[in-house]
Amino acid sequence: MLTILLILIPLVAGLLTFFLGGSNAKIIALAGALAELATAVFAWTQFDPAAGAQFGFQYDWITASGISFAASVDGISMLLVLLTTFLVPLIVLSAFGHNYQNPATFFALILFMESALVGVFTTTDAFLFYFFFEVALIPVYFLAAVWGGENRLKVTFKFFVYTIFGSLFMLVALVYLYYQTPGTHSSAITAFYDLQLTPAAQGWLFWAFFIAFAIKMPLFPFHTWQPDTYTESPTPATMLLAGIMLKMGVYGLIRILLPITPLALNQWGAVAIVLSVIGIVYGSIIAIQQRDMKRLVAYSSFAHVGLMAAGVFSTTLNGMQGALIQMLAHGINVVGMFFIIDIIFSRTNTRYLDHLGGITQKTPSLSVYFMIMLLGSVALPLTSGFVGEFLLLAGVFEYNNWLGAAAGLTIILGAVYLLRMFQKSMFGATSVNTEHFQELTLSERAVLIPLTIMVFWIGIYPSTFLEMTEPTVNQLLRFIHN
């Protein structure tokens, strides 16, 4: 029951915002997002990691075809639902300082998106998964296409077509799997797990799923839509994309690709992991010389997600647990980073590093928050990024020492590009743009403080989250390795 509530609350709140919003749209949206967060936290208090899938809900949707509206929460879902419901109120709040046109539509879209995301992370039916996976794209497409920057139409079109194109492969694979199920057929994801598929069939299924998820995350070389889209989208949409939506891809790898095509993994896993590692290094190197802060963080995010994928494909416990906690950490860090860039842009009208500098002299508090988010991203121990990166690298290293070492370059290159960005924006002499930099507002602090708390929580006491997912991950790995 809780699961259906989690999917419905943002949907209803979105509708309320849309129809009744008017000038109060942001307040209604925030209230809705907080109600959702409260529900998720309540679910968390009731959640038992060892008990497997819980709070289940099933409604026979298309009975004759065995397609049902089914959703439940296990450790992995719980973590991602918490991430989503934690970030959305902050994303809503981050938009408070802006006067976006048609606020009712704007905020309603964010909430619709949340509903679809929670749907993706909780559903246990393959077609429903596909449905949510696609539906999630629509709100964020509109957010980007309507409220984005100058090149928004061209860029978002490419993004839209590219990701839809990728998903089609998944659809074909799902339909195929559906017809393989015995009897009257079933589209339950677990029914797909139980199929005895030939290695050849698993081989092409592997690639069909891989392309769909690799485009979504994105992984090298399917990433060229990402920097433009992140840069052109309005910041709340960028946060949704980078903070939550890319996790759908990683989640898909864990929930769909690995357990359905375990045999293909022996054959193709190495290719996937090599592509992921190439992406880490490639994205990091490109980030070094970026001038636009948003673009820089976009490439940094691309590099980080490569490491998550590499960890998942290592199919080691360390790699998987690392990927999961890193999804949480990355969501928080990247939202913090994009928000700080948004704060800078809203005051200086520029995101170009050459036009900034000296902000720390004007607003030390901003530079402190910035530094904290940065430390999370460069994986300094006791901040959010370390635990995930440590486990991920340990996992990849376990898989192959040399790949682990290559992936490890991220800790050097991450410092190279992020410290450059920090120095060029925060340190040095002030510029014409930063001379009159204003102190942080209350609503800005209200976004940054919870993010900061999470950066340290994950870094200092990661057990909260590791324990949540470990039983589910263990079960999954046992299944894959048999």
Next chain:
Amino acid sequence: MPVTLLVLIPLLPLIGFLINGIGFRHIPKGAVGLIGSLAALGSFAASVAVLLAFKEGGSQPMIVSLFDWIKVGELNIPFSFQVDQLSLLMLMIITGVGSLIHIYSIGYMKHDPGFGKFFSFLNLFLFFMLLLVLGSNYVIMFIGWEGVGLCSYLLIGFWNKNTDFNNAARKAFIMNRIGDLGFLLGIFTIIHAFGSVEYTEVFRQATGLPVGDHVVFAITMLLFVGAMGKSAQIPLYTWLPDAMAGPTPVSALIHAATMVTAGIYMVIRSNVLYTLAPETLEIVAVVGAVTAIFAASIGLLQNDIKKVLAYSTVSQLGYMFLGLGVMAYSASMFHVITHAFFKALLFLGAGSVIHAMSDEQDIRFMGGLRKKLPITFITFAVATWAIAGLPPFAGFFSKDEILAHAFEHNKLLWGIGVLGSALTSFYMFRLLFLTFFGSFRGTHEQEHHLHESPAAMTIPLVILALLSAVGGFIGVPEALGGTHQLAEFMSPLFDTARQVNPEAFAATALTHSEEWILMAVSVAVALIAAVIAYVMYISRSAVPAPESEARTGVENVVYHKYYIDELYDTVFVKPMKSLSGVLSSFGEFVIDLFVEGTGKLVKGLSNLGRQTQTGSIGYYVFAMVVGIVVILFWNLLLN
């Protein structure tokens, strides 16, 4: 031993950091300095109490587990502390010297607008440094390791309006991160080999391995890469001289006395593993010896008072690694201790000079300061005597012990070490003479302002001078009628290593008279170098040539630090930047070409398909006719 007391050691500086860090804009300067210094002193007091309790409790190592930090499957990384001889010695240095430097900073940073920020960073540094040495496993060490790197970054770039300083800070962080990757891969290899990162467990399992085991070789080499970064050894040393951009107390605390010795701590901590890997030790010894002499040679021609000391630090760290490489573990630790005293003193003395000279750091514009800064002069002279390795001050005992072990191991390494000590003695006396003797060469205004520093600064100088003078007596060798208390105290640390490789710990084969000769040689060499410096800079009152004067040949190369920075820039930095540019334009373009190409292909195919549905009747009729003809043709003629 009371656990709370132990926890207080790192906790107090953390609390100091939080109070000053969050509230410094509201707390008056006096209170900031007091809170910061009390945090350090409190931590020192707690360390002393723990040391006493440890000795009373029969010197048994103890592990205090606080909570499970990272737990994944079989791998458990607890947040826990280990108290033994090694961590205690490090605690005493860090909190002891650290407290003195905090007090000194109250005077030194008095007029700086960033006073509060400075103290909070300094406290944060202590916190991480204490974690580094207190941790009971490699990952806790890594927390401290990276944390001190962060503080080093923040403090080098403390005056962040200056782009050069910021670049120096960034360089330090990135170079350290290169080492850290080695450290991290070392930890992964340890996890892979032993399934644990806890020191006791790893070393217990390691005793079952043969000497020369290749996994242990890999582990020790990877850890040593980390040590090279943090302790500024060739090839990862170039960040340390640049790190002098930070305020001088930072140079004293972080870049001389404590953080840069973390690499030595790491090797001593892992002595069981290193003892099992003689090949690694060989490499450690060579890297140390080469670094010692290489950095010393650069120090000969530097004119910035802090740069001379920076190269001297790199060089002295080289001696410590030389000691480790020849398995003189406790001798290296001895040198860590004495070096902490005299090098911190030298830096603080330099700070006092810079303070008096209105921020002038070039010794060509100093001279004759001994009359105006008597306390600074005397204490600086004591430190110079100590670092030059002249008896009976601290450096003599520790350096000679390393050299004696080196002599036994390999005569060439010993020769390099002795030559290095001659160079050390020369550049240090050169520095002393140019700064404090002769006539004043600065501006009139500077001369007018010359003054001895306030008590907050001179008291730490005097205490450190006393320690530099008598600190060596904790390790008087048998040859000089001592018992070497330090070696005795540290001895239990090497029990396990002794088991796995007993020959390596065989008693010295040197007779007392041989040891005396070795001592005489190094003292004589150092004295001769000092005399040469005296003749050059006092008798002939030579002053190094100004920047504008052309230098030739070898002198030019050495003066420009062998052009290593330029080399790294050409080989690594610039290519990386170009690669970044190329990938971001051309690489992305090519990949996108495929993406757009796929798009175009689909579009093209659909256009082709669209031709069949134009809606033109004539076209349809034509297609129909063609179709009928083809079918007829097929059916009638071919079948």
